[in-house]
Amino acid sequence: GESVGLHLPTLSVQEGDNSIINCAYSNSASDYFIWYKQESGKGPQFIIDIRSNMDKRQGQRVTVLLNKTVKHLSLQIAATQPGDSAVYFCAEGILDDKIIFGKGTRLHILP
């Protein structure tokens, strides 16, 4: 079925280190994938997206990797800062259809 799951519910990272948040998806027909960041008490915010015909996409301090062979998605955050503390969701979608979210990973930054 259409489901998106995550490998780890909570990730603790030292400030300044790189963070890697993982996501597994099940729908091989998904055309694109999106990472969202949700801070406490707020709605999710778009971070970065990647199309299914891409393997890697970079943004400001973030990189998303897509491995379609094993249906795996990851978000890498470089030089993690206290402001990166949040819950991160991956989501998958099919063009002109719905977007399905995963359960989320809480990123905790250690001082």
Next chain:
Amino acid sequence: NAGVTQTPKFQVLKTGQSMTLQCAQDMNHEYMSWYRQDPGMGLRLIHYSVGAGITDQGEVPNGYNVSRSTTEDFPLRLLSAAPSQTSVYFCASSRVLSYGYTFGSGTRLTVV
């Protein structure tokens, strides 16, 4: 631009009551959706719309109705509230779905 506006921000209902959660966007976005967020469950899609006059069911549509009479508004109706509908509800809109959603700030609903 106000973005995506949800009202109310907080609501307490008694079991069996009905109510409408309001969602409005001023960005002329065609795509709109409603999600609910429970602890440990992530965001689950309730209903979505790809344009005015068109709606469809998501993952958890039971107990909810929607309509999309205008591009701007996408209200969510709870027909007969149940404690299982206690959740935070998010409305979202998008011009191009593959570019992601803009989310509202949410409505925290408690059903007692």
